[in-house]
Amino acid sequence: MNDKFTVTQLCREFGVTPRALRFYEAKGLLHPAREGTRRRFGQRDKARLSLILRGKRFGFSLAEIGELLDLYHTDNTQVSQLTRTLEVAGRRLDDMRRQRDELAIAIEELQEQMDVVADLLTKKKTD
Amino acid sequence: MNDKFTVTQLCREFGVTPRALRFYEAKGLLHPAREGTRRRFGQRDKARLSLILRGKRFGFSLAEIGELLDLYHTDNTQVSQLTRTLEVAGRRLDDMRRQRDELAIAIEELQEQMDVVADLLTKKKTD
DNA sequence: GGTTACGTTGACGTTAACGTCAACATAAAT
DNA sequence: ATTTATGTTGACGTTAACGTCAACGTAACC
CATH class of the missing domain: 1.10.1660.10 (Multidrug-efflux Transporter Regulator; Chain: A; Domain 2)
Known part of the structure:
Protein backbone atom coordinates (compact mmCIF):
# COMPACT_ATOMS: atom_id res chain seq x y z
CA MET A 1 0.00 0.00 0.00
CA ALA A 63 -10.31 29.83 6.85
CA GLU A 64 -8.83 31.54 3.79
CA ILE A 65 -6.89 28.43 2.90
CA GLY A 66 -10.06 26.41 3.18
CA GLU A 67 -11.77 28.52 0.54
CA LEU A 68 -8.88 27.99 -1.84
CA LEU A 69 -8.56 24.26 -1.36
CA ASP A 70 -11.82 23.64 -3.15
CA LEU A 71 -10.04 24.71 -6.30
CA TYR A 72 -8.10 21.44 -6.27
CA HIS A 73 -10.88 18.89 -5.95
CA THR A 74 -13.38 20.20 -8.43
CA ASP A 75 -14.67 16.72 -9.23
CA ASN A 76 -18.36 16.87 -8.53
CA THR A 77 -18.55 20.54 -7.71
CA GLN A 78 -21.43 22.71 -8.87
CA VAL A 79 -20.86 25.40 -11.44
CA SER A 80 -22.00 28.08 -9.01
CA GLN A 81 -19.58 26.88 -6.37
CA LEU A 82 -16.74 26.77 -8.87
CA THR A 83 -17.44 30.29 -10.01
CA ARG A 84 -17.44 31.50 -6.44
CA THR A 85 -14.17 29.71 -5.73
CA LEU A 86 -12.58 31.21 -8.81
CA GLU A 87 -13.49 34.66 -7.57
CA VAL A 88 -11.97 34.00 -4.19
CA ALA A 89 -8.87 32.57 -5.81
CA GLY A 90 -8.56 35.60 -8.03
CA ARG A 91 -8.57 37.92 -5.06
CA ARG A 92 -6.10 35.75 -3.22
CA LEU A 93 -3.87 35.75 -6.27
CA ASP A 94 -3.90 39.54 -6.33
CA ASP A 95 -2.98 39.53 -2.65
CA MET A 96 -0.06 37.26 -3.34
CA ARG A 97 1.19 39.40 -6.20
CA ARG A 98 1.02 42.52 -4.07
CA GLN A 99 2.78 40.67 -1.29
CA ARG A 100 5.46 39.54 -3.72
CA ASP A 101 6.13 43.07 -4.95
CA GLU A 102 6.14 44.54 -1.49
CA LEU A 103 8.40 41.78 -0.31
CA ALA A 104 10.90 42.49 -3.04
CA ILE A 105 11.06 46.12 -1.94
CA ALA A 106 11.37 45.22 1.71
CA ILE A 107 14.22 42.85 0.95
CA GLU A 108 16.15 45.55 -0.83
CA GLU A 109 15.52 48.07 1.91
CA LEU A 110 16.55 45.67 4.63
CA GLN A 111 19.69 44.79 2.73
CA GLU A 112 20.60 48.46 2.37
CA GLN A 113 19.93 49.18 6.00
CA MET A 114 22.09 46.22 6.97
CA ASP A 115 24.91 47.58 4.85
CA VAL A 116 24.62 50.94 6.58
CA VAL A 117 24.72 49.36 10.00
CA ALA A 118 27.57 47.07 9.07
CA ASP A 119 29.59 50.06 7.93
CA LEU A 120 28.78 51.88 11.12
CA LEU A 121 29.94 48.86 13.04
CA THR A 122 33.37 48.64 11.46
CA LYS A 123 33.88 52.33 12.13
CA LYS A 124 32.84 51.93 15.74
CA LYS A 125 35.30 49.11 16.13
CA THR A 126 38.24 51.23 14.96
CA ASP A 127 37.60 53.77 17.73
CA MET B 1 4.17 71.58 14.10
CA ALA B 63 8.37 39.91 18.72
CA GLU B 64 10.31 39.25 15.52
CA ILE B 65 9.53 42.71 14.24
CA GLY B 66 10.74 44.16 17.51
CA GLU B 67 14.14 42.56 17.05
CA LEU B 68 14.44 44.05 13.58
CA LEU B 69 13.35 47.55 14.52
CA ASP B 70 16.50 48.15 16.51
CA LEU B 71 18.33 48.16 13.20
CA TYR B 72 16.77 51.51 12.40
CA HIS B 73 17.66 53.53 15.50
CA THR B 74 21.25 52.57 16.01
CA ASP B 75 22.13 55.96 17.52
CA ASN B 76 23.59 55.15 20.90
CA THR B 77 23.56 51.38 20.57
CA GLN B 78 26.41 49.24 21.83
CA VAL B 79 28.61 47.36 19.41
CA SER B 80 27.60 44.03 20.92
CA GLN B 81 23.92 44.84 20.52
CA LEU B 82 24.43 45.97 16.94
CA THR B 83 26.25 42.78 16.08
CA ARG B 84 23.47 40.74 17.55
CA THR B 85 20.85 42.71 15.65
CA LEU B 86 22.74 42.25 12.42
CA GLU B 87 22.68 38.51 12.93
CA VAL B 88 18.97 38.51 13.55
CA ALA B 89 18.41 40.69 10.52
CA GLY B 90 20.53 38.37 8.40
CA ARG B 91 18.40 35.40 9.33
CA ARG B 92 15.23 37.35 8.75
CA LEU B 93 16.53 38.43 5.37
CA ASP B 94 17.13 34.81 4.41
CA ASP B 95 13.60 34.00 5.50
CA MET B 96 12.25 36.76 3.32
CA ARG B 97 14.22 35.61 0.31
CA ARG B 98 12.99 32.06 0.74
CA GLN B 99 9.48 33.34 1.14
CA ARG B 100 9.85 35.44 -2.00
CA ASP B 101 10.99 32.46 -4.05
CA GLU B 102 8.31 30.17 -2.70
CA LEU B 103 5.73 32.84 -3.28
CA ALA B 104 6.73 33.18 -6.89
CA ILE B 105 6.22 29.45 -7.39
CA ALA B 106 2.90 29.45 -5.58
CA ILE B 107 1.65 32.31 -7.71
CA GLU B 108 2.43 30.42 -10.88
CA GLU B 109 0.83 27.25 -9.62
CA LEU B 110 -2.29 29.01 -8.48
CA GLN B 111 -2.55 30.78 -11.82
CA GLU B 112 -2.25 27.48 -13.68
CA GLN B 113 -4.81 25.78 -11.49
CA MET B 114 -7.17 28.68 -12.03
CA ASP B 115 -6.77 28.33 -15.76
CA VAL B 116 -7.60 24.64 -15.52
CA VAL B 117 -10.72 25.30 -13.50
CA ALA B 118 -11.77 28.17 -15.72
CA ASP B 119 -11.52 25.85 -18.73
CA LEU B 120 -13.48 23.20 -16.93
CA LEU B 121 -16.11 25.79 -16.15
CA THR B 122 -16.69 26.89 -19.71
CA LYS B 123 -17.03 23.26 -20.75
CA LYS B 124 -19.49 22.59 -17.97
CA LYS B 125 -21.54 25.56 -19.07
CA THR B 126 -21.87 24.25 -22.62
CA ASP B 127 -23.47 21.05 -21.37
C1' DG C 1 -2.41 -12.63 28.78
C1' DG C 2 0.19 -8.70 29.92
C1' DT C 3 2.71 -4.96 27.96
C1' DT C 4 4.19 -2.05 24.51
C1' DA C 5 2.98 0.85 20.41
C1' DC C 6 -0.11 3.41 18.21
C1' DG C 7 -4.42 5.37 17.90
C1' DT C 8 -8.90 7.68 19.48
C1' DT C 9 -12.01 11.31 21.63
C1' DG C 10 -13.12 14.93 24.92
C1' DA C 11 -11.86 18.73 27.73
C1' DC C 12 -9.27 22.27 29.25
C1' DG C 13 -4.99 25.40 28.87
C1' DT C 14 -2.16 28.74 26.20
C1' DT C 15 -0.29 32.50 23.34
C1' DA C 16 -0.57 36.44 20.27
C1' DA C 17 -2.83 40.39 19.04
C1' DC C 18 -5.78 42.88 19.79
C1' DG C 19 -11.38 44.35 21.01
C1' DT C 20 -14.40 46.16 24.34
C1' DC C 21 -15.94 48.51 28.22
C1' DA C 22 -15.82 51.32 32.39
C1' DA C 23 -14.15 55.18 34.76
C1' DC C 24 -11.70 59.05 34.75
C1' DA C 25 -8.79 63.42 32.93
C1' DT C 26 -8.41 67.56 30.18
C1' DA C 27 -8.98 70.93 26.69
C1' DA C 28 -11.83 73.49 23.59
C1' DA C 29 -16.26 75.27 22.40
C1' DT C 30 -20.69 77.13 23.59
C1' DA D 1 -20.10 75.98 33.84
C1' DT D 2 -21.31 72.33 31.10
C1' DT D 3 -21.24 69.85 27.09
C1' DT D 4 -18.28 67.71 23.55
C1' DA D 5 -14.16 65.82 21.77
C1' DT D 6 -10.24 63.57 22.69
C1' DG D 7 -7.40 61.37 25.50
C1' DT D 8 -5.85 58.14 29.47
C1' DT D 9 -5.37 53.69 32.27
C1' DG D 10 -6.88 49.24 33.95
C1' DA D 11 -9.37 45.06 33.44
C1' DC D 12 -11.57 41.63 31.20
C1' DG D 13 -13.22 39.32 26.73
C1' DT D 14 -12.15 37.15 22.17
C1' DT D 15 -10.34 34.55 18.26
C1' DA D 16 -7.14 31.49 15.90
C1' DA D 17 -4.36 27.69 16.12
C1' DC D 18 -2.99 24.69 18.31
C1' DG D 19 -0.68 22.23 23.16
C1' DT D 20 -1.48 19.25 26.86
C1' DC D 21 -3.29 16.17 29.59
C1' DA D 22 -6.55 12.09 30.88
C1' DA D 23 -8.94 8.07 29.82
C1' DC D 24 -9.81 4.80 26.80
C1' DG D 25 -9.54 1.29 22.44
C1' DT D 26 -7.03 -2.24 19.77
C1' DA D 27 -3.53 -4.58 17.43
C1' DA D 28 0.67 -6.95 17.74
C1' DC D 29 4.34 -9.02 19.99
C1' DC D 30 6.49 -11.95 23.48
Whole structure:
Protein backbone atom coordinates (compact mmCIF):
# COMPACT_ATOMS: atom_id res chain seq x y z
CA MET A 1 0.00 0.00 0.00
CA ASN A 2 1.82 2.99 -1.36
CA ASP A 3 -0.89 5.57 -1.03
CA LYS A 4 -2.23 5.02 2.46
CA PHE A 5 -0.62 6.80 5.36
CA THR A 6 -1.03 6.81 9.08
CA VAL A 7 -1.09 9.82 11.33
CA THR A 8 2.51 9.59 12.46
CA GLN A 9 3.78 9.02 8.94
CA LEU A 10 2.28 12.31 7.82
CA CYS A 11 3.49 14.01 10.95
CA ARG A 12 7.05 12.95 10.28
CA GLU A 13 6.91 13.80 6.61
CA PHE A 14 5.47 17.27 7.11
CA GLY A 15 6.74 18.13 10.53
CA VAL A 16 3.36 18.66 12.12
CA THR A 17 1.74 17.23 15.24
CA PRO A 18 -1.19 14.82 15.35
CA ARG A 19 -3.15 17.51 17.09
CA ALA A 20 -2.71 19.81 14.10
CA LEU A 21 -3.96 17.11 11.71
CA ARG A 22 -7.03 16.54 13.82
CA PHE A 23 -7.56 20.26 13.92
CA TYR A 24 -7.39 20.58 10.14
CA GLU A 25 -9.83 17.72 9.80
CA ALA A 26 -12.24 19.34 12.25
CA LYS A 27 -12.02 22.50 10.15
CA GLY A 28 -12.88 20.51 7.04
CA LEU A 29 -9.52 20.97 5.38
CA LEU A 30 -8.65 17.28 5.41
CA HIS A 31 -10.92 14.28 4.91
CA PRO A 32 -9.00 11.15 5.79
CA ALA A 33 -10.76 7.82 5.37
CA ARG A 34 -11.37 5.60 8.36
CA GLU A 35 -10.25 2.04 8.89
CA GLY A 36 -12.29 1.14 11.86
CA THR A 37 -11.63 4.05 14.14
CA ARG A 38 -8.27 5.06 12.69
CA ARG A 39 -7.49 7.64 10.08
CA ARG A 40 -5.99 6.69 6.73
CA PHE A 41 -4.64 9.54 4.68
CA GLY A 42 -4.35 9.29 0.92
CA GLN A 43 -2.45 11.21 -1.74
CA ARG A 44 -5.20 13.77 -1.88
CA ASP A 45 -4.76 14.56 1.78
CA LYS A 46 -1.02 14.85 1.35
CA ALA A 47 -1.46 17.31 -1.48
CA ARG A 48 -3.96 19.27 0.56
CA LEU A 49 -1.69 19.28 3.57
CA SER A 50 1.21 20.76 1.68
CA LEU A 51 -1.10 23.43 0.30
CA ILE A 52 -2.28 24.17 3.81
CA LEU A 53 1.24 24.54 5.13
CA ARG A 54 2.29 26.66 2.22
CA GLY A 55 -0.69 28.93 2.72
CA LYS A 56 0.25 29.30 6.35
CA ARG A 57 3.77 30.33 5.43
CA PHE A 58 2.23 33.14 3.40
CA GLY A 59 0.26 34.34 6.36
CA PHE A 60 -3.14 33.10 5.22
CA SER A 61 -5.59 31.95 7.86
CA LEU A 62 -6.92 28.43 7.81
CA ALA A 63 -10.31 29.83 6.85
CA GLU A 64 -8.83 31.54 3.79
CA ILE A 65 -6.89 28.43 2.90
CA GLY A 66 -10.06 26.41 3.18
CA GLU A 67 -11.77 28.52 0.54
CA LEU A 68 -8.88 27.99 -1.84
CA LEU A 69 -8.56 24.26 -1.36
CA ASP A 70 -11.82 23.64 -3.15
CA LEU A 71 -10.04 24.71 -6.30
CA TYR A 72 -8.10 21.44 -6.27
CA HIS A 73 -10.88 18.89 -5.95
CA THR A 74 -13.38 20.20 -8.43
CA ASP A 75 -14.67 16.72 -9.23
CA ASN A 76 -18.36 16.87 -8.53
CA THR A 77 -18.55 20.54 -7.71
CA GLN A 78 -21.43 22.71 -8.87
CA VAL A 79 -20.86 25.40 -11.44
CA SER A 80 -22.00 28.08 -9.01
CA GLN A 81 -19.58 26.88 -6.37
CA LEU A 82 -16.74 26.77 -8.87
CA THR A 83 -17.44 30.29 -10.01
CA ARG A 84 -17.44 31.50 -6.44
CA THR A 85 -14.17 29.71 -5.73
CA LEU A 86 -12.58 31.21 -8.81
CA GLU A 87 -13.49 34.66 -7.57
CA VAL A 88 -11.97 34.00 -4.19
CA ALA A 89 -8.87 32.57 -5.81
CA GLY A 90 -8.56 35.60 -8.03
CA ARG A 91 -8.57 37.92 -5.06
CA ARG A 92 -6.10 35.75 -3.22
CA LEU A 93 -3.87 35.75 -6.27
CA ASP A 94 -3.90 39.54 -6.33
CA ASP A 95 -2.98 39.53 -2.65
CA MET A 96 -0.06 37.26 -3.34
CA ARG A 97 1.19 39.40 -6.20
CA ARG A 98 1.02 42.52 -4.07
CA GLN A 99 2.78 40.67 -1.29
CA ARG A 100 5.46 39.54 -3.72
CA ASP A 101 6.13 43.07 -4.95
CA GLU A 102 6.14 44.54 -1.49
CA LEU A 103 8.40 41.78 -0.31
CA ALA A 104 10.90 42.49 -3.04
CA ILE A 105 11.06 46.12 -1.94
CA ALA A 106 11.37 45.22 1.71
CA ILE A 107 14.22 42.85 0.95
CA GLU A 108 16.15 45.55 -0.83
CA GLU A 109 15.52 48.07 1.91
CA LEU A 110 16.55 45.67 4.63
CA GLN A 111 19.69 44.79 2.73
CA GLU A 112 20.60 48.46 2.37
CA GLN A 113 19.93 49.18 6.00
CA MET A 114 22.09 46.22 6.97
CA ASP A 115 24.91 47.58 4.85
CA VAL A 116 24.62 50.94 6.58
CA VAL A 117 24.72 49.36 10.00
CA ALA A 118 27.57 47.07 9.07
CA ASP A 119 29.59 50.06 7.93
CA LEU A 120 28.78 51.88 11.12
CA LEU A 121 29.94 48.86 13.04
CA THR A 122 33.37 48.64 11.46
CA LYS A 123 33.88 52.33 12.13
CA LYS A 124 32.84 51.93 15.74
CA LYS A 125 35.30 49.11 16.13
CA THR A 126 38.24 51.23 14.96
CA ASP A 127 37.60 53.77 17.73
CA MET B 1 4.17 71.58 14.10
CA ASN B 2 4.69 69.32 11.18
CA ASP B 3 6.27 66.39 12.96
CA LYS B 4 4.05 65.85 15.97
CA PHE B 5 1.03 63.61 15.67
CA THR B 6 -1.81 62.61 17.90
CA VAL B 7 -3.19 59.15 18.34
CA THR B 8 -6.14 59.56 16.03
CA GLN B 9 -4.04 61.15 13.33
CA LEU B 10 -1.82 58.10 13.16
CA CYS B 11 -4.83 55.84 13.33
CA ARG B 12 -6.39 57.49 10.33
CA GLU B 13 -3.17 57.59 8.36
CA PHE B 14 -2.30 53.94 8.95
CA GLY B 15 -5.70 52.41 9.45
CA VAL B 16 -5.08 51.06 12.91
CA THR B 17 -6.94 51.46 16.19
CA PRO B 18 -5.75 53.34 19.26
CA ARG B 19 -5.70 50.06 21.09
CA ALA B 20 -3.18 48.69 18.64
CA LEU B 21 -0.90 51.71 19.11
CA ARG B 22 -1.02 51.32 22.86
CA PHE B 23 -0.29 47.65 22.43
CA TYR B 24 2.76 48.33 20.28
CA GLU B 25 3.98 50.84 22.83
CA ALA B 26 3.53 48.35 25.65
CA LYS B 27 5.57 45.87 23.62
CA GLY B 28 8.32 48.47 23.25
CA LEU B 29 7.89 48.88 19.51
CA LEU B 30 6.88 52.52 19.74
CA HIS B 31 8.14 55.21 22.09
CA PRO B 32 5.91 58.26 21.72
CA ALA B 33 6.75 61.32 23.79
CA ARG B 34 4.31 62.62 26.34
CA GLU B 35 2.77 66.04 26.55
CA GLY B 36 1.32 65.93 29.99
CA THR B 37 -0.47 62.62 29.88
CA ARG B 38 -1.05 62.43 26.12
CA ARG B 39 1.05 60.74 23.53
CA ARG B 40 2.82 62.68 20.83
CA PHE B 41 4.18 60.63 17.96
CA GLY B 42 7.08 61.89 15.88
CA GLN B 43 8.50 60.96 12.48
CA ARG B 44 10.51 58.19 14.05
CA ASP B 45 7.35 56.57 15.35
CA LYS B 46 5.69 56.89 11.96
CA ALA B 47 8.61 55.19 10.28
CA ARG B 48 8.56 52.45 12.90
CA LEU B 49 4.84 51.99 12.56
CA SER B 50 5.01 51.43 8.83
CA LEU B 51 7.80 48.92 9.37
CA ILE B 52 5.66 47.16 11.95
CA LEU B 53 2.67 46.94 9.64
CA ARG B 54 4.80 45.79 6.75
CA GLY B 55 6.33 43.09 8.90
CA LYS B 56 2.88 41.96 9.86
CA ARG B 57 1.86 41.64 6.25
CA PHE B 58 4.78 39.28 5.79
CA GLY B 59 3.59 37.13 8.63
CA PHE B 60 6.22 38.15 11.17
CA SER B 61 5.24 38.25 14.81
CA LEU B 62 5.51 41.46 16.77
CA ALA B 63 8.37 39.91 18.72
CA GLU B 64 10.31 39.25 15.52
CA ILE B 65 9.53 42.71 14.24
CA GLY B 66 10.74 44.16 17.51
CA GLU B 67 14.14 42.56 17.05
CA LEU B 68 14.44 44.05 13.58
CA LEU B 69 13.35 47.55 14.52
CA ASP B 70 16.50 48.15 16.51
CA LEU B 71 18.33 48.16 13.20
CA TYR B 72 16.77 51.51 12.40
CA HIS B 73 17.66 53.53 15.50
CA THR B 74 21.25 52.57 16.01
CA ASP B 75 22.13 55.96 17.52
CA ASN B 76 23.59 55.15 20.90
CA THR B 77 23.56 51.38 20.57
CA GLN B 78 26.41 49.24 21.83
CA VAL B 79 28.61 47.36 19.41
CA SER B 80 27.60 44.03 20.92
CA GLN B 81 23.92 44.84 20.52
CA LEU B 82 24.43 45.97 16.94
CA THR B 83 26.25 42.78 16.08
CA ARG B 84 23.47 40.74 17.55
CA THR B 85 20.85 42.71 15.65
CA LEU B 86 22.74 42.25 12.42
CA GLU B 87 22.68 38.51 12.93
CA VAL B 88 18.97 38.51 13.55
CA ALA B 89 18.41 40.69 10.52
CA GLY B 90 20.53 38.37 8.40
CA ARG B 91 18.40 35.40 9.33
CA ARG B 92 15.23 37.35 8.75
CA LEU B 93 16.53 38.43 5.37
CA ASP B 94 17.13 34.81 4.41
CA ASP B 95 13.60 34.00 5.50
CA MET B 96 12.25 36.76 3.32
CA ARG B 97 14.22 35.61 0.31
CA ARG B 98 12.99 32.06 0.74
CA GLN B 99 9.48 33.34 1.14
CA ARG B 100 9.85 35.44 -2.00
CA ASP B 101 10.99 32.46 -4.05
CA GLU B 102 8.31 30.17 -2.70
CA LEU B 103 5.73 32.84 -3.28
CA ALA B 104 6.73 33.18 -6.89
CA ILE B 105 6.22 29.45 -7.39
CA ALA B 106 2.90 29.45 -5.58
CA ILE B 107 1.65 32.31 -7.71
CA GLU B 108 2.43 30.42 -10.88
CA GLU B 109 0.83 27.25 -9.62
CA LEU B 110 -2.29 29.01 -8.48
CA GLN B 111 -2.55 30.78 -11.82
CA GLU B 112 -2.25 27.48 -13.68
CA GLN B 113 -4.81 25.78 -11.49
CA MET B 114 -7.17 28.68 -12.03
CA ASP B 115 -6.77 28.33 -15.76
CA VAL B 116 -7.60 24.64 -15.52
CA VAL B 117 -10.72 25.30 -13.50
CA ALA B 118 -11.77 28.17 -15.72
CA ASP B 119 -11.52 25.85 -18.73
CA LEU B 120 -13.48 23.20 -16.93
CA LEU B 121 -16.11 25.79 -16.15
CA THR B 122 -16.69 26.89 -19.71
CA LYS B 123 -17.03 23.26 -20.75
CA LYS B 124 -19.49 22.59 -17.97
CA LYS B 125 -21.54 25.56 -19.07
CA THR B 126 -21.87 24.25 -22.62
CA ASP B 127 -23.47 21.05 -21.37
C1' DG C 1 -2.41 -12.63 28.78
C1' DG C 2 0.19 -8.70 29.92
C1' DT C 3 2.71 -4.96 27.96
C1' DT C 4 4.19 -2.05 24.51
C1' DA C 5 2.98 0.85 20.41
C1' DC C 6 -0.11 3.41 18.21
C1' DG C 7 -4.42 5.37 17.90
C1' DT C 8 -8.90 7.68 19.48
C1' DT C 9 -12.01 11.31 21.63
C1' DG C 10 -13.12 14.93 24.92
C1' DA C 11 -11.86 18.73 27.73
C1' DC C 12 -9.27 22.27 29.25
C1' DG C 13 -4.99 25.40 28.87
C1' DT C 14 -2.16 28.74 26.20
C1' DT C 15 -0.29 32.50 23.34
C1' DA C 16 -0.57 36.44 20.27
C1' DA C 17 -2.83 40.39 19.04
C1' DC C 18 -5.78 42.88 19.79
C1' DG C 19 -11.38 44.35 21.01
C1' DT C 20 -14.40 46.16 24.34
C1' DC C 21 -15.94 48.51 28.22
C1' DA C 22 -15.82 51.32 32.39
C1' DA C 23 -14.15 55.18 34.76
C1' DC C 24 -11.70 59.05 34.75
C1' DA C 25 -8.79 63.42 32.93
C1' DT C 26 -8.41 67.56 30.18
C1' DA C 27 -8.98 70.93 26.69
C1' DA C 28 -11.83 73.49 23.59
C1' DA C 29 -16.26 75.27 22.40
C1' DT C 30 -20.69 77.13 23.59
C1' DA D 1 -20.10 75.98 33.84
C1' DT D 2 -21.31 72.33 31.10
C1' DT D 3 -21.24 69.85 27.09
C1' DT D 4 -18.28 67.71 23.55
C1' DA D 5 -14.16 65.82 21.77
C1' DT D 6 -10.24 63.57 22.69
C1' DG D 7 -7.40 61.37 25.50
C1' DT D 8 -5.85 58.14 29.47
C1' DT D 9 -5.37 53.69 32.27
C1' DG D 10 -6.88 49.24 33.95
C1' DA D 11 -9.37 45.06 33.44
C1' DC D 12 -11.57 41.63 31.20
C1' DG D 13 -13.22 39.32 26.73
C1' DT D 14 -12.15 37.15 22.17
C1' DT D 15 -10.34 34.55 18.26
C1' DA D 16 -7.14 31.49 15.90
C1' DA D 17 -4.36 27.69 16.12
C1' DC D 18 -2.99 24.69 18.31
C1' DG D 19 -0.68 22.23 23.16
C1' DT D 20 -1.48 19.25 26.86
C1' DC D 21 -3.29 16.17 29.59
C1' DA D 22 -6.55 12.09 30.88
C1' DA D 23 -8.94 8.07 29.82
C1' DC D 24 -9.81 4.80 26.80
C1' DG D 25 -9.54 1.29 22.44
C1' DT D 26 -7.03 -2.24 19.77
C1' DA D 27 -3.53 -4.58 17.43
C1' DA D 28 0.67 -6.95 17.74
C1' DC D 29 4.34 -9.02 19.99
C1' DC D 30 6.49 -11.95 23.48
